[in-house]
Amino acid sequence: KNQVEQSPQSLIILEGKNCTLQCNYTVSPFSNLRWYKQDTGRGPVSLTIMTFSENTKSNGRYTATLDADTKQSSLHITASQLSDSASYICVVSARDSNYQLIWGAGTKLIIKP
Amino acid sequence: SQTIHQWPATLVQPVGSPLSLECTVEGTSNPNLYWYRQAAGRGLQLLFYSVGIGQISSEVPQNLSASRPQDRQFILSSKKLLLSDSGFYLCALDHGQPYEKLFFGSGTQLSVL
Numbered sequence: 001k002n003q004v005e006q007s008p009q010s011l012i013i014l015e016g017k018n019c020t021l022q023c024n025y026t027v028s029p030f031s032n033l034r035w036y037k038q039d040t041g042r043g044p045v046s047l048t049i050m051t052f053s054e055n056t057k058s059n060g061r062y063t064a065t066l067d068a069d070t071k072q073s074s075l076h077i078t079a080s081q082l083s084d085s086a087s088y089i090c091v092v093s094a095r096d097s098n099y100q101l102i103w104g105a106g107t108k109l110i111i112k113p
Numbered sequence: 114s115q116t117i118h119q120w121p122a123t124l125v126q127p128v129g130s131p132l133s134l135e136c137t138v139e140g141t142s143n144p145n146l147y148w149y150r151q152a153a154g155r156g157l158q159l160l161f162y163s164v165g166i167g168q169i170s171s172e173v174p175q176n177l178s179a180s181r182p183q184d185r186q187f188i189l190s191s192k193k194l195l196l197s198d199s200g201f202y203l204c205a206l207d208h209g210q211p212y213e214k215l216f217f218g219s220g221t222q223l224s225v226l
Contacts, residue, residue, distance in 0.1 A: 004156065041122075043203050043217025044157075089156070093212060100172075101212050103156030 002027040004092050004104035012110045017080055021107045023073040023090030031093040035064050035075050038087045038106065047075070047088075077109075085111045115140040117218030119204050125224045129193050132177075134221055136204030138185040144206040146187040147215070148179055151201040162211065163187060199225045 004025045013019050025033070032051045036044035048057045048064040050073075056065050061078045075088055087106040094100060116139045126132060138144055148160040159172045161179035169179050176195060180188045187204060204218040 009154075041222065042219050043117075043205070044215075045217070046214070100159065101157075101215075103158075105154055105156050 002092075002094055002102045004090055004102050006088075006090050006104040006107050008107060009105075010108040010110070012112060013080055015080060015082055015111050015113050019077050019080060019109065021075045021077075021088050021090075021109070023075070023104060025071050025073070025090070025092045025102070027071075027092040027094050027102050029095040030068065030071075031095040033064075033066055033073050034091040034093070034101075035062070035073075036089040036091060038089055040086070044089055080111050082111050082113060085109060115144075115206065115216060117204055117206060117216065119202075119218040119221055121221060122219065123222045123224075125226060126194050128196055128225055132189070132191040132194050132198070132223070134189040134202055134223075136187040136189075136218060138187075138206055141206070141208070142184060144185070144208055145211055146181065147205040147207075148187065148189050149203040149205060149217075151203060151220075152199075157203070160189070164211070194225045196225050199223055 007022045032049055034049045035047045037047050038044040047059050047062050050057050050066045052068050063076045066073045087108050089106040090104040092102050118137045145164050147162045149157045151157050163169050163181045166181055176191055178190050201220050201222050203220045205215045207214050
């Protein structure tokens with residue numbers, strides 16, 4: 001069964017600190033992996049998208065990594081800011097099923113001043 | 114630039130009542146349109162998608178239906194709401210290859226009591 005699991009469920013860190021969020025997936029055949037940021041009460045916004053051949057991609061202070069062999073991805077946030085408080089969702093696209101997206105439940109990140 | 118309008122932002126409805134949620138798109142034409150539902154602590158679930166006027170694909174059999182009467186209008190409906198219909202409903206769009214670059218609206222939080 002195609003699944004995306006994220007850890008931790010929630011995380012609290014102090015402003016200015018770094019953090020890493022984890023994503024494990026069992027989706028096959030794999031097409032691409034995305035990370036979205038979702039502010040409370042808003043729709044998700046795309047941060048990064050990586051295909052099988054890419055093992056790292058950055059978007060400002062956000063850096064995503066992908067290990068297609070172990071089916072793991074991580075999202076690293078550097079020098080966190082209060083505006084980084086949000087849910088971060090890992091999404092994997094399957095090459096069959098019309099490239100449908102399998103969504104993780106997200107990690108809720110809270111940045112404290 | 115493209116914009117998705119969803120209203121209302123919050124809705125409280127009794128069990129057994131009807132539902133109509135509207136999604137209107139501006140700044141683009143011929144989009145693929147999607148309805149997603151996000152339950153608390155769960156990943157996004159695709160409900161319906163449409164590649165054109167009158168063309169609706171249903172992903173989850175349930176008491177919800179969708180219609181696309183105009184190119185930039187997508188409507189989600191129910192004749193009788195269930196408690197399990199509670200959730201955060203998101204309209205999204207993209208162009209060309211489905212699920213390629215989803216752009217989300219701000220969502221409607223529906224509580225069925």
